[in-house]
Structure formats: C-alpha cells, structure tokens
Amino acid sequence: MIIVKEEILKEINYDCPFCNKEHNIQVKKKISKAKIKDKLVEYEQIVYYCVEEDEDFVPSKIMDENLLKARDAYRASMGLLTSEEIKNIREIYGLTQKEFSHLLGWGDVTIGRYEKKLIQDETYDSVMRMIQTNPAYTLEMLKKHKEKFDSNRFEQIKENIKKVIKSQGNTIFKIQEIKNAYIEYDVESDFNGYKLIDIDKINAVIGYFAQYIKPLYKVKLMKLLWYTDALYFKRKGRSMTGLVYKHLPMGAVPIAYNELLYLPAVKVVEEFFDDFIAYKIYPNEEVNLSMFTLEEISVLDEIASYFKNFNTKEIVNYMHNEVAYLKTEIDQIIPYSLAKQLKNLE
Incomplete structure (x- = not known):
C-alpha cells in the first residue's frame, strides 16, 4: 500500500494498543494506493494515529471498511457496480440481501458477499444492472423464482416492483432512446x-x-x-x-x-x-x-x-x-x- 495524501478528521478518546491505556487518538483519512487483482487503485482509508508512539493502527472493523473501499475503487475503475450501488438496487425494490439473491436465482449469501467483500464478475454484474435499469425484467425474474418466496412476501415484492415500473417507466424509455441515438x-x-x-x-x-x-x-x-x-x-x-x-x-x-x-x-x-x-x-x-x-x-x-x-x-x-x-x-x-x-x- 502506498500513502498518497492524508488529513486529520478528528480526535477521539481510545484504548491505544501501543500504550495500553486510553488517551487522545487522531483519526486520519488517507488517500492511498493498493493493488487489487493486479490493478493499482486509489482509495480513501481511515487510520488511527497514536501521537505518543508516532504509529498508525487500524481497528478490525475499520480495516474491513477500508478493504471494501479499496475493492469498490477497483470496481469503479473496471466499470462494475460498487457495493453501495448493489445495496441501492435491492433497496429500490425493498429486498433483503437473501431475497435479492433468490430473485436472481443465486445462492442465499451471494448478494451479502458482494455488498461486504467479494468482487462480482462481469456476467453477474450485467444481470444486476438489468435489475437496476429494467423493472419489467425484475418482475419476470421474480415470477421465474416464485417458489423461493412465501406467498405474502411474493405479493409484497411484486407490488414494490409495479410501483417502480410506474414511477420509472418514462425514464426507462428515455434511456433506451439515448442508447438508440448512440448506436x-x-x-x-x-x-x-x-x-x-x-x-x-x-x-x-x-x-x-x-x-x-x-x-x-x-x-x-x-x-x-x-x-x-x-x-x-x-x-x-x-x-x-x-x-x-x-x-x-x-x-x-x-x-x-x-x-x-x-x-x-x-x-x-x-x-x-x-x-x-x-x-x-x-x-x-x-x-x-x-x-x-x-x-x-x-x-x-x-x-x-x-x-x-x-x-x-x-x-x-x-x-x-x-x-x-x-x-x-x-x-x-x-x-x-x-x-x-x-x-x-x-
């Protein structure tokens, strides 16, 4: 990892692992570079800094968030959906992670993994983009995998999708017009x-x-x-x-x-x-x-x-x-x- 730029965000009282006591710790944002899948990407990471020992450290929870930011930087550079974008797609339709996986016919934890750590391949990414841009296709996928949902939940999700179709119908049509204009x-x-x-x-x-x-x-x-x-x-x-x-x-x-x-x-x-x-x-x-x-x-x-x-x-x-x-x-x-x-x- 290469540190490009950093700034102090705030100071907090924290149990310092170097000093074995609580004292003021600086919370810093660093613009760093990291290699993800053989590609060097820039991303923002959060680190804690002990002034007394002049050392950085990263609590485990923050480390997970930093790793996700690095992976999302890679995804963005490769034209893939970021973890936040995947989350936004399923929330448009009121889906849990497991329900989104079921709607797509994937394993129970697939979406959860994509939102937390794993990087999807282009094939899976293109399917999720279809869900993002085409609610009519989403409805087809729900019906195709109807057996994965109980009847009440199936009807609730179907109504959610219909609301999206009504609200986004004109937008979808215009997006297709844009694509046609650029053929x-x-x-x-x-x-x-x-x-x-x-x-x-x-x-x-x-x-x-x-x-x-x-x-x-x-x-x-x-x-x-x-x-x-x-x-x-x-x-x-x-x-x-x-x-x-x-x-x-x-x-x-x-x-x-x-x-x-x-x-x-x-x-x-x-x-x-x-x-x-x-x-x-x-x-x-x-x-x-x-x-x-x-x-x-x-x-x-x-x-x-x-x-x-x-x-x-x-x-x-x-x-x-x-x-x-x-x-x-x-x-x-x-x-x-x-x-x-x-x-x-x-």
Missing part, C-alpha cells in the same frame, strides 16, 4: 473520446452539477458536460462519459441532450418568461461520489468551481472562443482531439 458510436473513437457511452456515469455527473451549482439551467448544464469531458480527455486521453457532442449555435451540445434530462438524478421544472421558456435543473437524489475516481472528482470540482457563477450567456460566449468550437461547423461532431487545445481554467 452509430458503438466503437471507441475520437468522436466519443475513446469511451463507449456510460449512462450511469452521465447520470452521476448531471446529479453532481445539479447538487453543487445553483441555479442550474439546461443550456449551462450542456456546456458543463462538454467541459467535463473535454478537460478529462485533455488529462487522461479519454472522455469521462462517452457523450458525443455537436457544434450547435449555443455551443457544444451532446447528442440526445433532451433525453438526458429524464435521467433519475435530476428533475426539470419549466420557468416561463415573457418570450421564452427556461428549464431549471434540480437534484432528485443525493449524488453518489463512489461512482467517480479521484481524478474524475478533481475534474468535476474544477469545472464546478470555475463556472459556478457564469450565467448561460457567459458560458456560451466562453465556449464559442474554444478552438474546438472555432474549428468545427454547425451540426458537425466535435472531435475530442481538439480538447487538447482547451483554454486553461484560471
């Missing part, structure tokens, strides 16, 4: 920033900006998405979301931009003015920072901080002076390679 970009290229479209990441990015930038309107959000992808591409050689952007009069705009506003992280409210309608973006759920790597959070923070006080006209005018906009024509796809000439955000 021509199913190969990594300069147009998608060498990354296939990632709906979950887009949802998280939109949710992030909705939570931290207020007020936030539709046009400004589209520019924030482009700047996020462009800056990340400039630094890492690939986009963060896989969105493809067109050169339009109001600046860079992602394909299927209207459909993006139906993603579950946000809600949109129409505001009527004398001669136009504005679309104001509000957060619909708490942003899940575990969706992001540390590099991604750094880019999001930088974009949010720089453009926070820009109004729509200002950010549009700013984007109009980017090389990526000046070197492309109306309705032309903006290649990510032009993001290498992105203006410095200073």
